[in-house]
Amino acid sequence: MIEIFQYEFMQRAFLAGILIAILASVSGTFIVLKRYSMISETLAHSALVGVAVALVLEYNPLWVAVVVSVLSAWLIEYLRSEFSLYSDAILAILLSGSLAIAVIIVSLGGEFNNSLFSYLFGSILSVSNENIMTIFSFGIVALALLLVFAKEFYFIAYDEEVAQISGIKVKLLNYLLVSIVAIIIALSIRVIGTLLIGALMVIPTVAALQFRVGFLHTSLLSMVFAISSVILGMTFSFYFSLPSGATIVLCVLSIFIFSLIFNKK
Amino acid sequence: MIEIFQYEFMQRAFLAGILIAILASVSGTFIVLKRYSMISETLAHSALVGVAVALVLEYNPLWVAVVVSVLSAWLIEYLRSEFSLYSDAILAILLSGSLAIAVIIVSLGGEFNNSLFSYLFGSILSVSNENIMTIFSFGIVALALLLVFAKEFYFIAYDEEVAQISGIKVKLLNYLLVSIVAIIIALSIRVIGTLLIGALMVIPTVAALQFRVGFLHTSLLSMVFAISSVILGMTFSFYFSLPSGATIVLCVLSIFIFSLIFNKK
Amino acid sequence: MPLRFKIPIFDVKNLNFIVNGQKILSNISLEIFHSEYIAIIGPNGGGKTTLVRMLLGLEKPTNGSVKIFGKKIKNFKDWNKIGFVPQRAAQVDQNFPATALDIVKMGRISKRKLFSSESEEDIQAVNDAMIKMDILDLKEKMVGTLSGGQRQRVMIARALASQPEILILDEPNTGVDTVSQNRFYALLSKLNKEDKITIVFITHDIGVIADDIGRLFTINQKATICNNPKEALSCEDMSALYGISAHLVHNHKHEH
Amino acid sequence: MPLRFKIPIFDVKNLNFIVNGQKILSNISLEIFHSEYIAIIGPNGGGKTTLVRMLLGLEKPTNGSVKIFGKKIKNFKDWNKIGFVPQRAAQVDQNFPATALDIVKMGRISKRKLFSSESEEDIQAVNDAMIKMDILDLKEKMVGTLSGGQRQRVMIARALASQPEILILDEPNTGVDTVSQNRFYALLSKLNKEDKITIVFITHDIGVIADDIGRLFTINQKATICNNPKEALSCEDMSALYGISAHLVHNHKHEH
Amino acid sequence: DKKSVKNSSKKTVIVSTFVLFDIAKYISKDTFELVKIIPNGVDIHTYEPSPKMMAKLEMSDLLIYSGAGLEPWLSSFNFKARAVGIGDFIKLRTLDKKSDEHSHHNHQCSHSAIDPHFWLDIENMKRATDIITYEFITLEPKNKELYLKNRDDYFTMLINLDKLYKKRLASCDLDMIITNHNAFSYLSSRYNFHVKSLLGLSPDNESSPKDIIRIINDVNNFNAPVVFYENFQSDKAMKSLATQTNVKIDSLHTLGNVTKDEANKNVSYNDIMLENLEKISEALVCH
């Protein structure tokens, strides 16, 4: 086997990277269309509130972070749908709010043995088998839900009111979508870091949108872009000794730039 | 004089806070309307690239950060106007891209004596007279430009093409606006932190929008909200020993929640 | 006469809608029955769109009740019996990744059972709808690049593809060219007469369809219901509605 | 005859527009002169909007040239002579903080000198425009809450407020109620006749204004220019344009 | 009553970090109102002060801080009283690339690679103790004797600590320890061992595959018994390394700050350094 696969941590990194690339790109299409592109930033900061709470109460930070992220995602969806605010503004507001609350909890609760912010930085190279199992078992469920309701999500992204009149359970599906995304993000940040999950959700989709093809092809393209960036990025980072996450992001960024130039009219 | 003003640092903090509240809320109205709500997050991360470059080349981090932020803002505007991408997606992409580049510079350029990220955290309590002078002298110019071209910015936010046909220099003004915003952000993050500047740009405006009044009143309301949050937040943080930045954010957040409830139909 | 003819499809009682102290709709009561063809007219801001949105539960009335098939809106489930083309249907985000075909296919989504894929029937219905609106050649075009009128036709085709029993159209053909408009009016008339589809049609172009429609609602805060549309279109009534002297039917210059 | 009458306001030569290998506009040449009233018609997707956008430099032609007042578009500076109502003008973000008055005032912004505030003249022009479009009572309403037709009227008022020499309207009155439409047609005719304003008007409602207009351009990929509109509106020409038998002028049912 | 009068007449001295607090407390005993800015259990890299703390700072008679970029929230503060940045008075180490550093001569340049953890070197500690003692004497000359005596005691402690380190680390099988970040260059250069670190000094560095392979190879080649992460930093990367290589994982104390538990137990600089010594000697397999 070639050198790159002779290390177990590299095998795990490839596996986890591809899993997350699939999950992120499939959910990312809807996220971008709903103007939720920054949701991973916001939910990452909400997760910090969860971590802070967990540290104060001495719970398991991961699961509290997942719960707080999902609650925050519901709040985002609630504000968007009930008050018809700009979705990007809601994300900005919740990001600031979460961070402020986290900072205040830290200042009141004191005592952490761990930098709160280190929670936001994962490394795809230190993924454990356990991590992969968690992502895999959740990922299958998430992917199944995303695919079964893909057409509905698509219709909703296109026009919520018409979708509702057509008998689609818009509210339920909206909450379902943000919940899935929140769980994907909360599970991923500790494993691969906010940077990577955010980039894999948004950039492949935006790159695919440049080709101006229908929905199905856009989704497929975006998945192809995400997976190839992971593979290319990991390979480059291996042979040129670069940080893996950042290298993957640069790869997906290059694909994006290429898509822009290629499709410039 | 009351206790809170007996300390010079509190006087400086109030002064700087109110200055930045005015600047942020006036520019924030256009930022929110152009769906650039997350621009402070993105530009803060672009500033990190500047800081990393400055540290490697041994330049002054502040000014390199300002330059890189402005360049990044131009890139955002270029991508939005030339490729008509979603503005929130562009911000997400540039945020990821900047962070990845910063991480790679750090990994290639060797060592930094402290967390690069500490650049993103300022404290309004340690503002120096020099900081205030910088903000003030730049702020006057920025404010003057924003007010002179307010109507034009407003028209452009409403409909770019029609504004252009009406003889408004849309391109020039768009670049001017993002440049002003980029400089405000780059100067502010080191002084008061990304958290605070981001919150003061977006939340007061969104709160003001809930009142559904015309442009002038929306701008005024948003300024009132921003300034009062600074004053309230500083006061609370003083008497309850809370971190000032986070407390100000919680205040402006409360005003936002109040606006939502008050205007719920 | 079967029983369903007795239960009105829409049953509106004493509907009021007040926003910021301003009365938008005032004490509206009306019933719409199966296989009726109803036109709604009224001046801009008269409340036509608001009324239709309330019929569909998209807006909550200040007071009064709306029933669909005898059920309260929140208990109504059979939404796929209803096809709706909203007034602002053609507002499409330029970047949205959808071809005209993708959009028309959306009309079938709610018909589809979970896990089942596209059936022959789906494909047939989509195709028929596209032929009816004459947009087969736009199939593969991205909606973002369509002209205003082309887009409007795609939206109507989406509603037709769902093969609804009730078709609710809020000025669907604004911006559609004259020839296509006439064809569309003929199509509506045919759907109503042959397929017994109930049609609720908001339009300003009442003159053209006066022969086809069964009843006419004029909405200007209050509702007036005319069972004989031609009669209602006399100048006297219209001037009351629009506030000035109006010639609705005979308002076009023409040569003979 | 003053010199300005000799230089065409718009001078289009051999304009072609090709997207993705598809010809949208093919070899269009035309001139528009001062104080003309020109109507542009054509089927949906014919290229009317595209042509107008090229006249205004919003879209770049694949080849061919457009001159305004004898200047290339990029050298043209006097934009505030032009009032434009785009086809999708009424697409307004629900949250945008603007009253109807705010929008109409936008028409004055480019007239204003740097640092100067609102003049008497500005206020007068805004008021006049609102009266003309009959929207004075909507002054303080947020555009997001206006009805479709009300909003369209606000957009037209914004263009009128700028007191342009040239008014370019891309289906501005779709969704405007019948009575207001007729009033609007009369207004256009008056602006053209009395104030010598040049008007370029894309519409599907050609029958109604046939008497007012000077020349008619029919655009369906290629352009046909008729100097005598009434003549052009015979069935033969139209059927060539729309591809089927068409009655443009006399297509409305009516009673006599 | 008498006590409270005496209390209020005490001058206030503010210190920023745990180590400075340890020195100042020992030297001054109870002669100053001594305040530590960074609360126990907070990561010094992400701390934000409250107005009350800044008020204390502004009203204080003396401020002693580390410098070298550890207190960004002080960076532009206008001090009224005297403020002493210890980092300005001692030779700070600069690091090259990540991984092995060593050989580097001690010059103080403005290069970005300054290692701020100067307190991990006993000589620097002596220097800091001297500076603090001198400042205290200037502030309260009447206690000069007391301060000098306390300083000598503290010196003795430091010297003993130094001897103990030298003795315990004299003969070891290995000459390197493996850590997450390289925060221990002061220790390693003084006691002649190497620090192989996954990442550089900066806590937000990200590793490349080669970094990991390098460390895995080091662990395997040298049979390292344990890998370290620093307290207050994420243990995730090292945990993953430890499972891959089947070695123990432990934390090393950078003394940037202490947790509340440690503070309650009144742990001192000496205690922590001794604990670190145990861990290091185990990692180096010393006899």
Ligand SMILES: Nc1ncnc2c1ncn2[C@@H]1O[C@H](COP(=O)(O)OP(=O)(O)OP(=O)(O)O)[C@@H](O)[C@H]1O
């Ligand atoms: N950027 C583009 N990419 C692809 N096709 C385009 C683009 N712009 C315009 N078209 C195509 O050009 C044709 C003409 O469009 P245009 O909007 O000019 O039509 P129109 O005459 O204004 O029609 P309508 O009466 O419906 O407004 C349409 O078929 C449209 O799909």
Ligand SMILES: Nc1ncnc2c1ncn2[C@@H]1O[C@H](COP(=O)(O)OP(=O)(O)OP(=O)(O)O)[C@@H](O)[C@H]1O
């Ligand atoms: N949410 C709201 N807030 C304030 N006013 C509203 C709101 N919704 C509707 N209105 C007002 O109600 C009136 C009726 O609007 P509606 O859209 O129903 O008119 P319409 O009859 O459909 O007109 P058009 O022919 O122009 O489409 C308008 O004056 C509008 O301003």
Ligand SMILES: [Mg+2]
């Ligand atoms: Mg309407």
Ligand SMILES: [Mg+2]
């Ligand atoms: Mg058009």
Ligand SMILES: [Zn+2]
């Ligand atoms: Zn440190």
